[in-house]
Every structure is written in structure tokens, then in C-alpha cells.
Amino acid sequence: MKLTILFGGASFEHEISIVSAITLKEKLSNFDLSFIFCDVDHKFYLIEASKMKAVTFSKGEHKKMPELTLAEGGFVQKSLLSKTMHNNVVLNLIHGADGEDGTVAALFDFYSIKYIGPRLNASVFSYDKRYTKYLCEAIDVKYVKYNVLTKDEHKHIDIAMPVIVKPASLGSSIGVSIVKDENELDYALDTAFEFDKTVIVEPFLEGVKEYNLAGYYANGEMHYSIVEEPQKEEFLDFEKKYMDFSRCEQVLKADISEELEKRLMSNFERVYRGLFEGSLIRCDFFVHNDEILLNEINPIPGSMANYLFEDFSAALEALSESLPHSKRVKVSYEYIHSISKAKGK
Amino acid sequence: MKLTILFGGASFEHEISIVSAITLKEKLSNFDLSFIFCDVDHKFYLIEASKMKAVTFSKGEHKKMPELTLAEGGFVQKSLLSKTMHNNVVLNLIHGADGEDGTVAALFDFYSIKYIGPRLNASVFSYDKRYTKYLCEAIDVKYVKYNVLTKDEHKHIDIAMPVIVKPASLGSSIGVSIVKDENELDYALDTAFEFDKTVIVEPFLEGVKEYNLAGYYANGEMHYSIVEEPQKEEFLDFEKKYMDFSRCEQVLKADISEELEKRLMSNFERVYRGLFEGSLIRCDFFVHNDEILLNEINPIPGSMANYLFEDFSAALEALSESLPHSKRVKVSYEYIHSISKAKGK
Numbered sequence: 298m299k300l301t302i303l304f305g306g307a308s309f310e311h312e313i314s315i316v317s318a319i320t321l322k323e324k325l326s327n328f329d330l331s332f333i334f335c336d337v338d339h340k341f342y343l344i345e346a347s348k349m350k351a352v353t354f355s356k357g358e359h360k361k362m363p364e365l366t367l368a369e370g371g372f373v374q375k376s377l378l379s380k381t382m383h384n385n386v387v388l389n390l391i392h393g394a395d396g397e398d399g400t401v402a403a404l405f406d407f408y409s410i411k412y413i414g415p416r417l418n419a420s421v422f423s424y425d426k427r428y429t430k431y432l433c434e435a436i437d438v439k440y441v442k443y444n445v446l447t448k449d450e451h452k453h454i455d456i457a458m459p460v461i462v463k464p465a466s467l468g469s470s471i472g473v474s475i476v477k478d479e480n481e482l483d484y485a486l487d488t489a490f491e492f493d494k495t496v497i498v499e500p501f502l503e504g505v506k507e508y509n510l511a512g513y514y515a516n517g518e519m520h521y522s523i524v525e526e527p528q529k530e531e532f533l534d535f536e537k538k539y540m541d542f543s544r545c546e547q548v549l550k551a552d553i554s555e556e557l558e559k560r561l562m563s564n565f566e567r568v569y570r571g572l573f574e575g576s577l578i579r580c581d582f583f584v585h586n587d588e589i590l591l592n593e594i595n596p597i598p599g600s601m602a603n604y605l606f607e608d609f610s611a612a613l614e615a616l617s618e619s620l621p622h623s624k625r626v627k628v629s630y631e632y633i634h635s636i637s638k639a640k641g642k
Numbered sequence: 643m644k645l646t647i648l649f650g651g652a653s654f655e656h657e658i659s660i661v662s663a664i665t666l667k668e669k670l671s672n673f674d675l676s677f678i679f680c681d682v683d684h685k686f687y688l689i690e691a692s693k694m695k696a697v698t699f700s701k702g703e704h705k706k707m708p709e710l711t712l713a714e715g716g717f718v719q720k721s722l723l724s725k726t727m728h729n730n731v732v733l734n735l736i737h738g739a740d741g742e743d744g745t746v747a748a749l750f751d752f753y754s755i756k757y758i759g760p761r762l763n764a765s766v767f768s769y770d771k772r773y774t775k776y777l778c779e780a781i782d783v784k785y786v787k788y789n790v791l792t793k794d795e796h797k798h799i800d801i802a803m804p805v806i807v808k809p810a811s812l813g814s815s816i817g818v819s820i821v822k823d824e825n826e827l828d829y830a831l832d833t834a835f836e837f838d839k840t841v842i843v844e845p846f847l848e849g850v851k852e853y854n855l856a857g858y859y860a861n862g863e864m865h866y867s868i869v870e871e872p873q874k875e876e877f878l879d880f881e882k883k884y885m886d887f888s889r890c891e892q893v894l895k896a897d898i899s900e901e902l903e904k905r906l907m908s909n910f911e912r913v914y915r916g917l918f919e920g921s922l923i924r925c926d927f928f929v930h931n932d933e934i935l936l937n938e939i940n941p942i943p944g945s946m947a948n949y950l951f952e953d954f955s956a957a958l959e960a961l962s963e964s965l966p967h968s969k970r971v972k973v974s975y976e977y978i979h980s981i982s983k984a985k986g987k
Contacts, residue, residue: 311973337973339714339752355975367712369684394971395752399762403748407684407740417744418773421766428763431776447916495916571792571840626739628656628682630700 298614299385300328301372303401303412305335305354309471309492310393313542313599315354317390320543320600322349327610331383333372334359335391341365341372343383367408386617389414389597392542393467397597398424406623413616415576415596422572423594425466426497436567439590441583444498448490454482459501462486464493475501506584507592508551510561511602512569513577513612515619519566520612522579522605524558526551542599547607557584564589575621577601577612643959644730645673646717648746648757650680650699654816654837655738658887658944660699662735665888665945667694672955676728678717679704680736686710686717688728712753731962734759734942737887738812742942743769751968758961760921760941761968767917768939770811771842781912784935786928789843793835799827804846807831809838820846851929852937853896855906856947857914858922858957860964864911865957867924867950869903871896887944892952902929909934919966922946922957 304318305311322330332344336359343363344353353359365372371384389401389412399420405412415423422432426443433440444454445465454460459477462485472492474485489496511522525548565580568591579598583590595602603609649663650656667675677689681704688708689698698704710717716729734746734757744765750757760768767777771788778785789799790810799805804822807830817837819830834841856867870893910925913936924943928935940947948954 307970307973309971309973311971312975312977337970339754339970351975399744399766400748400752403745403762404752407745407749409684417748417762418766418770421744421763425763427780431780434779435772435776625652625682625684626654626656628652628654630657630696632657 298328298610298617299331300325300613300617301331301333301383301385301387302390303333303335303387303396304390305337306391306393306395306401307335307337307339308391308393308395309467311337314390314392314396315351316542317392317600319349319351320545321388321390321603322346324545324600324603325610325613328613331385333365333383333387335395336360339395341367343372343374367404367410369408371408371410384410386620387412387414388601388613390601392597392599398466409625411617411620413576413613413620415573415578416621419573419576419596423578423596425495426463426593427465427495429591429594432568432572433591438564438567439588441499441502441590441592446486446496446498448494454498456498456500461499461501462489463497463499464489465495465497466493477501502583502585504585508553508561508582508584509579509602509605510565510582511577511579511598511605512562512565513616514569514574515612515615519562519569520615521562521565522602523548523550523607524553524561525549525605526553527581544600544604546604548604560589564591568594574619575616577616579605643673643955643962644676645670645958645962646676646678646728646730646732647735648678648680648732648741649735650682651736651738651740651746652680652682652684653736653738653740654812656682659735659737659741660696661887662737662945664694664696665890666733666735666948667691669890669945669948670955670958673958676730678710678728678732680740681705684740686712688717688719712749712755715754717755729755731965732757732759733946733958735946737942737944743811754970756962756965758921758958758965760918760923761966764918764921764941768923768941770840771808771938772810772840774936774939777913777917778936783909783912784933786844786847786935786937791831791841791843793839799843801843801845806844806846807834808842808844809834810840810842811838822846847928847930849930853898853906853927853929854924854947854950855910855927856922856924856943856950857907857910858961859914859919860957860960864907864914865960866907866910867947868893868895868952869898869906870894870950871898872926889945889949891949893949905934909936913939919964920961922961924950 302318304314334342334344342359343365363374365374371382374381389396399417402417402420422428427445430440462474464472472489476482476485507527509525576596579595579602581592583592606612647663649659679687679689687704688710708719710719716727719726734741744762747762747765767773772790775785807819809817817834821827821830854870921941924940924947926937928937951957
């Protein structure tokens, strides 16, 4: 299968997107892959497969490679004498801003480019953790209660210690702190506000179990990965999670009852259907006092959570054949004439 | 002031966007205006002011005018020998799809183009009426209760007749019906589903008062228009609302108490702050049993609701000087090297 991997982006997760892309290059060695890098200035470059190494980007060597621009139907590569159109299905692998906030979705829908990844609405409801809670409330999925703080307005926090403080719109544990004592709070808030103007405070739940489940909709039905119980540390800090993005070995299934697995899947489906079609997402759940709570939605999980699937290549292939098509509206000029007439213009 | 008006779009409201633009050309005659038309194929054209007439577009004459493409900082006009950059502040005046669904916001943020209009998140929460309800629920603004129906899944309606049936994501009364009797329901649903795959059903509230209020945030504070009580018919059908988009004469203030006016403003502010900065929006409220309910948010109201402002030019000028700037993230390659090292790549 032909697939173009889009990675990079002007995001705090720029580096881990590169790691994800390098990981998938190995994982999808049976595919006919091409690579497009979005740099921090929002320029696109076509990257030779042999140059898919971290140093290419950290040394700025990508700037010597062919630049691409967006056009109806794909990415265009212009040279003095010719124009080449790159129009494979694109896997949006830009983590964080640009990729997960709805920007890439909007660009690709506007230019009629086929892509695997969250659509615009789905992006908004998963990128900002506050909006994920709004969604949960509406679709009857339980979530961890929270306070919202903004830079301008440091509201009172009505959640008892210990708490988790996180920027509303970042993944990969960037800017996240656990606060056990009131006097650590200001520092944690300052840290989180460095990354976002909105910060979420949640109770730090003791004795919580964490389960990750990935899935996608294709050929008329939901498909799920195995359920993973991620390695339990107090929480994954950035560097540890970072290593996580280069994972490619299949993990073991969590030791849970079939009933719990089904309940996780049912919650996953409620989140996914009608919103996330076209994407392969990972939902991270908590189980606390026998209640399933949605912790977060990763609409572009690290290295696409490939390690949770038995046959990851087959999953991507099925998904790429079930992409939603946004049909473009036809316009008429029926009313405009009657108005012009009525107004005598 | 220099201002570029962007209008058109691949939207069911394409025509009324043209009407809006022509109306604003007259209203803002004291501005140095330029006009960019987005056609149904998502091509951009620079339209001469003298050609700002409905027939230009209905006859396809815009295709003879200079084509523009998006680039970092603005719209580029290329000729054989030169490149001209158009980089004024843009007023996003595309109603409906493209303009109000977040697409234009994403494009402009991506290409660092300054614009008046809803940002990406704001667009999503106002374009789909279902998501407006999610927002209201979270920010404690009252709304009309509703059922959601999708094309695949015709759920039971638990709202008593009469009801209003509307496509979730369209403005200008397109596809909207009032259903008084069970046997009119199927026809109303079919009509609404022609325009959207999601349909909202709401009770038709008898004896409701309707009030429209526009406003924006600039220079550190909220600014409000007068409150209008729109002409009361059962509801505005498309053709009547259409005429509405060409309004440019200031209307009379609704005859309401100062207390109600303040309550409307307070609801408006709750909707606006933290989400709609950068845009001038109109909120349409219902007052029912002395309760204020948000009916809908128009993030790009017809002809920018100019007729509600005493000094509309001054409003746009103030707003254009208070636009939120999305700062682009800086990236580092600190971790990538340590990972590469650890993995020996």
C-alpha cells in the first residue's frame, strides 16, 4: 500500500513526532512509504526514506530537500520544468499543535486530500482536555472531575490535595505535575501555564488502575486493539513517555475480565462513533471504585499505538479504505438574482 | 483602514455571503477595502471593487480575475514577472461551511494571516448547534432542550409537538421546519437530512420572546450592540432571512428593561470570553418564562450585524487592533539526540 507519513509540526511535541515517524518507517516496511516533514515555519519538505534519521531535522538538512506546497488534491513539488503531484493517502502523524488541534484536518479537507487522522470536530474535542470533559458529559461517559484555571483568572480550586495540574491542550505529560501539598501548587501552575493559557486541575486518584485501548472504524464496524495496562509509575514523565513513542514491539494483553474489556470497548465506541471516523485513536481509561472514567483521548497516539495491534499494517489498510469523504457543497445563484431584482441593483 | 473582505465559500450559504460582502462594501465606504472571493472549488480570486455585483459570480466572471494562493503571511498573486503579497487584515465573511466551521480559521492561523472571525475552537462550538448545547451546559448558560438524530440512527423523539426540526450545522433557516403534527415529521426530517447528517429536534416554545445581541472584545473590555427584537413571524424562512443579510440601516433598540439588557449581556459574555476573541458575533436569545435561553451563536452574522451598531466602522477598527495572536511554538531537538544515543541509531 502507498502511504505518505506527515510529521513534525510547530508543536511542543515536534520531536516525538519525528520519533513516531522513524518508528513507523520500520514497522511498515511492507508499505510503499513516502515522508513529508512540516517544519516549525510551516514549510513542507519531501524527505528521502534514507534520510529519515533524527539528525536530518536537528541539523536542518531537510531544508536541502524538495519543498512542497498544498494544492487541490495533494502536495505539489515544483521544479523549473515540471510539477509533480504527491497524492497518496496521508497518515497525519503530527502530535500536538498543528496535527491534533484540527489544523491539518482543515487544510486537508479544504484541499481534498485523503488522510488518516482526526477530522476537525474530533480534533477540538480531544486536543483540549476541557472539551473532552464537555463531550463526556454529553455522551454519558464518566470522567475525572476538574477545575479550569486561566492565566487571567486564578479561580479558587475546590479539589482536595493531592491534585494533578496539567496544561489543557498538551499530551505526552508536558508541563504536568502532581501536587501533594498546597505550597507546591504555585510552582506547578507556573509550569503548566508556560505551555498553555488554560490549565486543568484534577484530583490525583489513589489506587486507580489505568487501561489503554486503541481502535478504529472500518468496513462497517469497530475494530479494537488489545487492552494494555501501561507500566505503573506514579505517572510517566516526558522523557519516559518519549521513549514510549518509539515502541514497536507488541505488548501483552492486560489481565482483566472479559466483562471489563467489554465495558471499556463500549465506552470507547461511545466516544468514537459520529466523531472520530477516519482516525485510529487510543483512549486512556481509569478504573476507580469499579467505575470506568475516560482520562484522555489520543487522536494521534505515539507511533499510532502500533504495538497494541496484532496486525498493524492490516489495520491501517482497512482504515484507509474506509475514510469519510467530505462531499463538497454545490452552490446555486437562484436567490441572488431575485434579491438583486428586488433591490434594483 | 485597510481591510480585505473574504467571501463566498463552498457552502449552502454561498450566495448570502456574496450579499453580505456587497452590503459591507457600501457600509464601509470610508475604509480602503479589497475583496477576495473563495469559489466553490476552493480557488481564491481578487475581485475589483467595481465588479462587486451578484452577476459577477453567478456568471462566473470572477474566473477572469487574478487568482491568489495562500502563503505564509497572506495571499499571493503571481504573474509571469512578479509576485504581489496581499496581507491586510482579513474579515472572514464566509457564512456556513468553510467560513464558520473552522476551516478558514485553521488556514489563516497556519499561514499567519491576521483576521477578524471566529478561531478554530469557537467555530466548532458555534457551527454545530449540538456542540453549542455542550458549551452551554459547561458554562452554565441555559438552552432549549433537544434531541439529536442521525441519518443512520433514527432515535425516538421524546419532545412533545409542536417541535422545530433543523440541520445541526446550518444557519439562515435552511432546512428548518416547524412540525405541529406527528404526520408532518418524516417530511421535515427528510428535508433537514438533505443538508446535514445530524439533525436537532427542539420544542417549539409558545409565547417566546426573541432578542439578538452582538458584541466583541477589544481594548481590554466587552463592547455590545443594541439589543434588537427581530421582526416576529412564526419563524424567518430562508428567503426572508436572506433579505436580512443585505440590511444596513440601523435598527431600533428593543423596548426592554435595563435589568433584562444586563442579563442578556452577562449571558453573552459567558459565551464569548475565552473562546470568541477576535470575532464580532451575534447571539440570538429566547426569553421564556423569564428565563434567558441561548438559541444560537452566529460567529459571522449576516452583514456582520452592522445595523445593530451605532458606529460599525469604529467597531471593526477597534476589533482589528485587538486580534489574538497565536504565537508559534519553538522547537528543540534536545531529547531526540538522547533517544538516538540510547537506541544507538
